[in-house]
């Protein structure tokens with residue numbers, strides 16, 4: 575069983591019924607009937623929130639267990655959400671399909687040289703990519719869950735595929751989960767897909 579399925583089997587610490595605070599910041603980019611993808615939707619808190627707000631919501635996640643849990647919730651609530659098990663590096667959607675892609679705390683777990691162009695591919699021209707992710711996760715005692723990404727490589731890829739419509743936000747905070755105390759460096763970007771010249 576992969577790391578993610580294990581986390582979802584036992585109950586991952588980010589699983590709540592409350593939508594992410596980023597849904598509030600995303601609001602200004604949403605419009606009636608827009609097609610929105612939650613890329614790395616986990617067990618569904620944000621994709622369910624978006625569907626309940628009346629948007630045409632899709633979710634994808636690498637974890638079968640997460641999608642199973644999300645499907646149980648959407649069936650209980652009789653919502654119409656398309657959910658897929660899959661990777662951000664190879665998205666099962668047509669070119670230019672979505673108006674908006676939201677991704678919360680996922681991109682640093684992917685191979686960004688594939689996932690960023692894929693997200694751009696499935697967005698319409700002028701479509702919005704709203705992404706919050708970690709640049710760095712460091713446990714107090716070194717851990718297999720420590721992660722870091724190359725900020726320069728990330729921004730080069732983003733600039734190649736998008737234009738920024740908000741100034742990127744960088745912050746950091748400490749947290750404790752079942753694996754111990756750790757610090758996060760976080761990045762939030764909001765960008766728009768532009769046609770290549």
Ligand SMILES: C[S@@+](CC[C@H](N)C(=O)[O-])C[C@H]1O[C@@H](n2cnc3c(N)ncnc32)[C@H](O)[C@@H]1O
Pocket residue numbers: 578588589594613614615616617619634635636637640660661662663677678679680683684685
């Ligand atoms: C920290 S969780 C965040 C889940 C959800 N977006 C949220 O904010 O609650 C990270 C998620 O990324 C998913 N994930 C990791 N690598 C992925 C990949 N390559 N493609 C798609 N999903 C991936 C995991 O299964 C997990 O659900």
